[in-house]
Amino acid sequence: MDEAFPRMEIEALGYNIATHGQKTFNGVAILSKAPLEDVRIGLPGDETDSQARYIEAVISHGAWVVRVASIYLPNGNPVGTEKYPYKLGWMDRLHAHAANLLKFEEPLVLAGDYNVIPAARDAADPAAWTADALFLPQTRAKFQALLNLGFTDALRATTDAGGLYTFWDYQAGAWQRNNGIRIDHLLLSPQAADLLCDVTIDRDMRAAEKPSDHTPIRITLA
């Protein structure tokens, strides 16, 4: 919840903060050492959607300006319930909003947990995911449609290699077996892609004590 976010502690480290959280599940935030402007909360396109899954802000640092969105795309499982159409509808809304943001023709990063495995090489065991909401053809098609607007998948701008994952399930020793999937993505507008210097996946954090099941993926723009 926004009220429970450790705002003062993190501000004391020099960050500006924008959060959009809610009780129990869902929540996104942007932390920036440069000032945040034009903070927008919630994904447009459905006034009845109350889930806290989208936040964006403009980050300005001298002559540099980048618009950053933090997304938590719905998981969509189990397929066959209302959860999957909610995911697909959310992806349609993200597509429409992203198309509008591209009109600014400025550096733009759409970052977060997409809950999408883009291709077979992005899973250690793709056969295990064929009927899953993260990998169904319709899911992948909507992710590809987003890219087709003109975005660059930052990691794929730097390598064609498989075996690069950002999530390992807690169950069945997935981490120890390196049974992972790549579902956390940074999508770059053309103006952001032109600034891309480096992409790093922080595997060390998944090996730490009491880790998240996700691990960070980081880009450098300059």
Place this chain on the structure above:
DNA sequence: ATGTCGCATTCCATGCGA
């Protein structure tokens, strides 16, 4: 082998979402 984890409620046990 739905095998783990965090959270909230029905509150020390269970259901849910991931």
